[in-house]
Amino acid sequence: MTRTLVIDDEPAICRCFETLLGSLDCEVTVTASAEEALTLVRQQTFDVIVMDVRLPGMDGLTAMPRLRESSDAPIVIITAHGDLSTAISAVREGAFEYLPKPFHLDQITQVLKRAIEHSRTTARRTEPDAVAIGRSDFVGNSLPMQQLFRQIALAAQHDAPVLITGESGTGKELVAHAIHIHSRRAAKPIVPVHLASVNSGLMERELFGHSAGAFTGAETAQSGLLQRANGGTLFLDEIGEAPMAVQIKLLRAVECGEFYRVGSSVPESSDFRTIAATNRPVSYLRASDMFRSDLFYRLSTIHIHVPPLRERKDDIPLLAQHFLNQVSNGLHRSFTAEALQLLTERTYAGNVRELRNIVVSAARQTPAGEIPAEILPPCEADPGQPSSTSGDLRAAAREWTRQALADSESSLLLKATQIVESEVIAAVLEETSNNRSAAALRLGIHRETLRDKLVRRGDTGESIEH
Numbered sequence: 001m002t003r004t005l006v007i008d009d010e011p012a013i014c015r016c017f018e019t020l021l022g023s024l025d026c027e028v029t030v031t032a033s034a035e036e037a038l039t040l041v042r043q044q045t046f047d048v049i050v051m052d053v054r055l056p057g058m059d060g061l062t063a064m065p066r067l068r069e070s071s072d073a074p075i076v077i078i079t080a081h082g083d084l085s086t087a088i089s090a091v092r093e094g095a096f097e098y099l100p101k102p103f104h105l106d107q108i109t110q111v112l113k114r115a116i117e118h119s120r121t122t123a124r125r126t127e128p129d130a131v132a133i134g135r136s137d138f139v140g141n142s143l144p145m146q147q148l149f150r151q152i153a154l155a156a157q158h159d160a161p162v163l164i165t166g167e168s169g170t171g172k173e174l175v176a177h178a179i180h181i182h183s184r185r186a187a188k189p190i191v192p193v194h195l196a197s198v199n200s201g202l203m204e205r206e207l208f209g210h211s212a213g214a215f216t217g218a219e220t221a222q223s224g225l226l227q228r229a230n231g232g233t234l235f236l237d238e239i240g241e242a243p244m245a246v247q248i249k250l251l252r253a254v255e256c257g258e259f260y261r262v263g264s265s266v267p268e269s270s271d272f273r274t275i276a277a278t279n280r281p282v283s284y285l286r287a288s289d290m291f292r293s294d295l296f297y298r299l300s301t302i303h304i305h306v307p308p309l310r311e312r313k314d315d316i317p318l319l320a321q322h323f324l325n326q327v328s329n330g331l332h333r334s335f336t337a338e339a340l341q342l343l344t345e346r347t348y349a350g351n352v353r354e355l356r357n358i359v360v361s362a363a364r365q366t367p368a369g370e371i372p373a374e375i376l377p378p379c380e381a382d383p384g385q386p387s388s389t390s391g392d393l394r395a396a397a398r399e400w401t402r403q404a405l406a407d408s409e410s411s412l413l414l415k416a417t418q419i420v421e422s423e424v425i426a427a428v429l430e431e432t433s434n435n436r437s438a439a440a441l442r443l444g445i446h447r448e449t450l451r452d453k454l455v456r457r458g459d460t461g462e463s464i465e466h
Contacts (some may be wrong), residue, residue, distance in 0.1 A: 002026040002116050003044070005073070007037045007051040007060070013078075017050060020105070024112060032056065034063035041071040047119040048112065053079035053086060061086065064093040074115045078103070082146045084138050087153035088182050098153065100146030138174065139322045140315030144307040148175070151304045156182035161254060163239075163299045164277040166306030169353030172277040173237060175306055180233040185273055188232030191225050196238040200448045203246050205262050208253075214263025226259055229272040239276040239299065240285055241449055244292070251295045274299060287414040290456065309348040309355060316344045319352060323359040324371070333363070338373040422457060425450070 002025065006017045009032040021028045029046070031037050034055050040046075049067065053060040064075060074096035079086060082100055090098045096118065097111045138145065155162050156179050164172045173192065180190040198206055205214075209224030226234060236242070242250065253259040254274050258267050276299045278285065285291045309316070317340050324333055335343070339362075348354050362375045397416065404412055425443065432438040436454075440447040 002047045004028050004048045005037060005040060005046040006030045007034060009056055034058040038066055041067055046071055046073045048115045049073045049075045051075060051077060053077060054081055061089050074118050076111055076115055081141060082149055084149040084152060084178060087149035091153040091157055098150045100143055139319050140312060142312040142314040144312045145315060152178050155179050155302050159273050160301040161274040161299050162302045162304060164304050164306060165282055167308050167351055168279045169351035170306040170308055171352055172306055175304060176235045176275045176277060179275060185232050190233040190235055191229040192235040192237060193225050194237045196241040196445060196449055200243050200452055208259050208261050210262040211264035226253055226270045230270040232272060234272045234274050236276040238278055240278040240280040240291060247292045247295050251298060254298050283413050284417055287411050309351045313344055319355055320359050323356045324363055327360055327363045333369050335371045336373060339371055339376060342373045342376055
């Protein structure tokens with residue numbers, strides 16, 4: 001019979017684990033403190049240990065290395081109050097699994113089954129070297145954020161490529177930096193490149209560098225971003241905007257660290273870890289004929305999705321106070337209860353970036369210690385209560401989808417995206433008198449990205465470029 005130890009000061013949680021582990025044919029011992037647990041593991045042998053982080057007296061993370069001195073058992077860490085540092089520490093101390101509360105019964109059952117099997121078949125794992133935990137710029141203790149912290153902690157322990165997805169303003173770049181600074185490559189640089197802002201004609205030179213004489217004016221060889229990321233991390237932001245020619249070269253570079261400078265036939269090499277990010281849906285990248293499927297699967301060895309702010313509204317008061325502290329020059333300032341309520345009710349199409357802009361703007365409008373609700377800008381229309389225009393668009397989308405389903409169409413999301421994108425671009429170009437620079441600004445993309453989209457549409461007509 002498998003002997004298990006549950007360390008938690010919540011009686012209800014302990015009873016749940018007793019029932020669950022009993023159903024898995026386990027003998028269960030329960031204790032409410034880490035100190036008592038340390039005494040128990042010196043006296044008895046346990047096959048699996050389940051431990052909360054927050055305990056009376058010694059906390060779970062402090063207890064982990066001490067438990068390891070007397071027990072080889074896999075340790076499953078659970079917590080309702082985790083943050084990024086907690087997740088990183090738990091994984092680096094050798095936690096078998098890190099689970100934020102509340103968790104689903106099926107989820108914890110599968111974890112316990114794996115831990116039991118691991119205990120039966122695997123010898124004690126070598127403890128990882130201790131690494132200092134850096135300061136985190138993440139704020140929030142909601143369940144979605146705790147799950148994100150867990151994913152970051154696990155990704156930081158590996159060197160495989162990571163694909164980060166999420167809406168604009170959710171903090172994808174923060175996730176990339178967090179993975180890097182907690183990885184074995186932390187002593188080397190993370191080299192970011194925002195592909196949507198790079199001229200497509202210059203992108204290859206930016207990434208791969210160029211040799212002397214590769215083009216007019218190239219008097220000396222120049223290293224690219226891949227070379228500068230040697231030993232560190234290459235962060236490819238908005239990877240969905242990379243032209244096909246660049247994607248082909250990136251695939252080889254990501255797979256084997258080898259590439260060619262523009263104008264050179266001599267291969268170069270660089271040891272870098274790739275982290276890519278996009279605000280496009282994964283389904284779009286997988287189905288799009290403008291993005292290579294082999295590159296997608298190579299980049300998404302580890303996939304992390306950053307939740308939008310509307311899915312973690314419990315974090316809004318914490319985030320608002322955090323941003324207010326940043327602009328208050330050490331002064332104690334806060335929001336009134338009415339102001340916090342108003343902030344929480346917003347929908348935040350721009351996510352955390354939008355919240356920060358609102359807080360900074362409000363802080364600069366009043367020197368008062370407490371910021372009232374009337375200082376805040378009015379809420380925009382709630383997407384749940386659409387304007388007549390957006391309502392018409394939603395109705396048209398639903399009708400188109402019904403018809404496409406009736407006609408047995410496939411790849412519906414990709415086709416719908418292409419149709420809507422084409423019409424939006426056409427309308428903006430018409431509104432800006434075909435001024436591509438102005439249109440790109442209104443669309444929120446780089447002018448070269450707009451040009452590429454028009455080429456894909458077969459639009460070769462003349463346009464105003466300035």
